[in-house]
Amino acid sequence: MIEILSIFLVAWIIYAWKTGKFKKEYQEKNNEELKKTWTDLKQSLKSTNSNLLTSDDLNNKKSEKTLSQKQQKLSLKEHKKHAKLLAHKFDTRTQIPEITIQHKRISPKCTSNNKNTHLNDFYTPEFEITYQSMGNHISIRDICFLELIKKDFEHNEYYYVEAFCFSSNDLRSFRVDRIIKIYDYESNKEYLDYKEILNLLKFN
Helix, strand or coil, rough: HHHHHHHHHHHHHHHHHHHHCCHHHHHHHHHHHHHHEEEEEHHHHHHHHHHHHHHHHHHHHHHHHHHHHHHHHHHHHHHHHHHHHHHHHHHCCCCCCCCCCCEEECCCCCCCCCCCCHHHHHHHHEEEEEEECCCCEEEEEEEEEEEEEEEECCCCEEEEEEEEEECCCCEEEEEHHHHHEEEEECCCEECHHHHHHHHHHCCC
């Protein structure tokens, strides 16, 4: 085995000597080609790394933008939640619309930040109602509509108007089916039918 390797080595040396591979010019040429190849390789690696960094930067910016949008949505959600808690705690009438649409509606015309305020200056008469109480007592009152509330009682639905009553100088609740007549000061119209009265209050 050693003899065979020795023969191949001697043959390669003779070949290299005859082809001039041991000459200085040939070695310099090989060095230049090697240097050029190495330079090209470094440039290629540098370009690849630059592209990777650019792609990473874009991904990071997209991630930051997405995170910022999520934070804004979360912040808005927390703000609304906090506002609802405050509205419930202090029983204010400047509540968020989403929580009043389904079961009750707040009139934008007659609002107050404190429902226990007993000053007429805070309100303006909006309707005149002819109302029949539980004891069948009939009275005529000027009111400023605040809320329309739906309540369930023994599987029956009833609508109540919460309003500022000028004759009592306080807030009062009136069951809509007990309102005999309602006069709208703004339109100068009179309503006697229950459905018409309810629609008037719903869309007031």
